[in-house]
Amino acid sequence: MTIELAKRRKSRQVSLGGFPIGGDAPVSVQSMTNTDTRDVKATINQVNALKNAGCEIVRIAIPDEEAATAFADIKASTDIPLIADIHFDYRLAIATIKGGADGIRINPGNIGGREGVERVISEAEKHNTCIRIGVNAGSMSKNLLEKYGHPTPEAMVESALEHIALFEELDYRNIKISLKSSNVLQCIKAYEMLAERTDYPFHLGITEAGTLISGTVKNSIGIGALLLKGIGDTMRVSLSRDPVEEVKVAYEILRALDLRHRGIEIISCPTCGRCEIDLFGIVERVERELADVVIPLKVAIMGCVVNGPGEAREADIGVAGARGKGVLFKKGEVIEKLPEDKLAEVLITEVRKLIG
Template structure:
């Protein structure tokens, strides 16, 4: 289906950097990342979380490195992880040096917490020597004293000035493998800061509304802030900060990108809120299908509509559709066309089977096309 003009999002032009082998910025897809909550020096627990995040589709995973035990554990963690690992560094610049030596693909530093320019310069030298990129992490809650004295309080101008000052420190050290975040827990402050920063530099931007809250409120808050920025074409990698299982951050991140047509992974379910017209329990059915189809990474669409009011129309727009019918017989649509009926007792298993088969067909066609391209080359 062609994309209608009003759906077009023109992403901001910026330079491309790499976090390990994952491109960020430029023409690269917007990446989705999260952060582990385990003690990093507990390698087993940390790797268990990383594996779950990888399975959920995380492109990049960040781990906190507050002490020597954590940076020492990075050597084993980075050797086992399938995705690039970002070392989160605060206060002690030596942790950054150790993390770079032990395999971190990127160093997340808040220069205001690192200390003198000389210490930042040492971090830059370690990053260069080990092929690390750097994320400058500006946060409204930890702005430098001189900026707070100048502006009186955290504001977009202070946050952007902080980011530009630290960019200059890195550029003076001939370092340009940099991405930047400008986070705040206040949606308006965060959006304004990112919008100004997007105009002030050409570095890729890491988006986030920091300390957004628990699963429901944090999802809503992040969706408003990040959605405004992404719709404006701003943002190259995202992290949804939730007080919840980190896997939920990945799920919400992909849902945001899917909703805006910026990136597609897994099954996009279109479903009605249900009402007295429903011919089967829509809410419970969708809950079960979301869980049972969570392993599907192939982009595809599925509509689950409880009656014939909007069902046929939605089914025409999805790969597979289901519309509630009378006497426990429900219509199944394939590629927008009515195909067959399914009864209540077989409904969920049948839809799961259809989705899995469709995903296998799509992947087979993709592999065949890729094989043809490689043969031609």
């Protein structure tokens, strides 16, 4: 049975150094390094770790000139699209565009006034650099805060429309938009409202979402709700954690919505009084040892043979436990009986055989 999502919002397609965003391009996954950008080696290592985890676009913070210089070195060492993240100083934006940035992220409200924006656009034009207009509830203009009292969704949308109008006046359209807030409902509302007013692609994200558990919930509900409505072209899950975890959560969100599938999907039971094996240990080992798999595959790990294979019938392969032993099953059919200490090992070997 296929459940259809809302029809995807028709956004125009823009180019991030040749990487398409919007239009009919799949929703792409981004993350951001948290190394010191000036430490080129450490940052390249993290860029590579993100790429190996399936990240498609990496954003790098540029706090000063030294970081802008380092950015060019990092860019020269990788083929993944890189975005320079800049606040306050348009000269840093210009330096990273010259240094090969595929995209930059700025808040036009704090980059040095209209003149700063004009200078950035003038350099971006020469390289067709994609510019993300990043509206953030935490840094709204004084005028809008006075008008609305708070950074409401209406204020965020008005701010975005003002910035878009300036970019269009300057005839620059290789842009995408984000409206970030740590308030999930406010964020959803703002994107929904802006979707009615413009066709530029949207970068989705819930900012300052928090720790692994609370952040995963906030991101999944916020980004997930928008994707369900067909809104969103690229996304960054934000967590107070190793950014590789952000990429994993992003793919879980996309998988849950049947938008994109990557790697092993573990279907495991919560266990109950019928479980007589160390199920959590097996799940952790299988997940860890199959983390490199890219091909989509459903792997079930169930606590008991009474309900296990049946409950996990849609899985490609799996194991179900009994007292001190278990069975290997494929598509709900039992294939082999195994002692408990062989369950994880055999399952991992069989999965490797399946994916060739």
